[in-house]
Amino acid sequence: xxxxxxxxxxxxxxxxxxxxxxxxxxxxxxxxxxxxxxxxxxxxxxxxxxxxxxxxxxxxxxxxxxxxxxxxxxxxxxxxxxxxxxxxxxxxxxxxxxxxxxxxxxxxxxxxxxxxxxxxxxxxxxxxxxxxxxxxxxxxxxxxxxxxxxxxxxxxxxxxxxxxxxxxxxxxxxxxxxxxxxxxxxxxxxxxxxxxxxxxxxxxxxxxxxxxxxxxxxxxxxxxxxxxxxxxxxxxxxxxxxxxxxxxxxxxxxxxxxxx
Ligand SMILES: Nc1ncnc2c1ncn2[C@@H]1O[C@H](COP(=O)(O)OP(=O)(O)OP(=O)(O)O)[C@@H](O)[C@H]1O
Ligand SMILES: [Mg+2]
Numbered sequence: 001x002x003x004x005x006x007x008x009x010x011x012x013x014x015x016x017x018x019x020x021x022x023x024x025x026x027x028x029x030x031x032x033x034x035x036x037x038x039x040x041x042x043x044x045x046x047x048x049x050x051x052x053x054x055x056x057x058x059x060x061x062x063x064x065x066x067x068x069x070x071x072x073x074x075x076x077x078x079x080x081x082x083x084x085x086x087x088x089x090x091x092x093x094x095x096x097x098x099x100x101x102x103x104x105x106x107x108x109x110x111x112x113x114x115x116x117x118x119x120x121x122x123x124x125x126x127x128x129x130x131x132x133x134x135x136x137x138x139x140x141x142x143x144x145x146x147x148x149x150x151x152x153x154x155x156x157x158x159x160x161x162x163x164x165x166x167x168x169x170x171x172x173x174x175x176x177x178x179x180x181x182x183x184x185x186x187x188x189x190x191x192x193x194x195x196x197x198x199x200x201x202x203x204x205x206x207x208x209x210x211x212x213x214x215x216x217x218x219x220x221x222x223x224x225x226x227x228x229x230x231x232x233x234x235x236x237x238x239x240x241x242x243x244x245x246x247x248x249x250x251x252x253x254x255x256x257x258x259x260x
Pocket of ligand 2: 045
């Protein structure tokens with residue numbers, strides 16, 4: 001369904017030097033697969049998701065969606081289908097909310113993609129995310145978690161086939177996080193979800209793609225096996241160290257804090 005062949009991408013720094021942030025990335029995700037995308041800050045996760053959403057073109061290599069190369073020409077011709085089928089939740093919810101009210105925000109995609117029963121659908125999704133009381137409010141007046149809920153409702157209501165999510169549980173409280181994890185499990189979608197939360201990641205996908213500090217694909221395989229592979233976790237910097245004090249003795253060791 002999604003295939004990347006030797007993708008590379010560079011940004012320019014403040015002195016107009018090219019800085020490569022994705023190097024030679026190749027992988028394939030088949031329909032219905034649940035993939036989590038891991039890697040330290042700045043490793044290129046959000047950049048990769050933007051390419052997979054057609055917001056940026058790779059500098060080298062090719063991204064194929066349903067076996068067709070996603071070029072500018074492809075997007076011009078197929079933009080409606082591509083946009084309807086692939087939903088992208090950006091890391092910063094505020095950057096994706098632009099309608100005058102929460103109601104309009106959720107209704108926007110439904111209207112754009114010509115769904116029927118818009119009022120009922122908006123009410124249903126508002127109920128699911130427990131944001132019914134906010135429907136008349138401006139998204140600008142919401143808390144971070146409320147914004148995230150509006151964004152997720154507005155993306156999921158158009159029933160995408162592919163979900164690209166960048167830290168979907170950031171800003172969410174524990175009950176909403178638990179509900180969302182269960183909800184995503186039930187959905188019939190293909191998903192690639194970037195997260196820093198390893199143990200939560202194990203709930204969101206069975207396969208992991210890990211970007212290394214060198215911006216190459218460091219690991220592509222089962223999440224379970226990754227969690228048991230401490231040398232790999234250390235190399236990928238997916239575990240952390242901090243000081244502990246027990247009976248006056250201070251020591252440090254690697255941690256993978258559980259999400260419970
Ligand atoms: N618009 C931009 N212009 C220039 N450099 C950028 C831009 N966006 C990202 N970068 C750089 O590209 C690198 C990868 O960024 P990206 O946002 O993809 O990382 P990430 O893995 O999502 O990190 P995080 O875990 O912090 O979200 C970083 O070094 C970042 O500074
Ligand atoms: Mg990011």
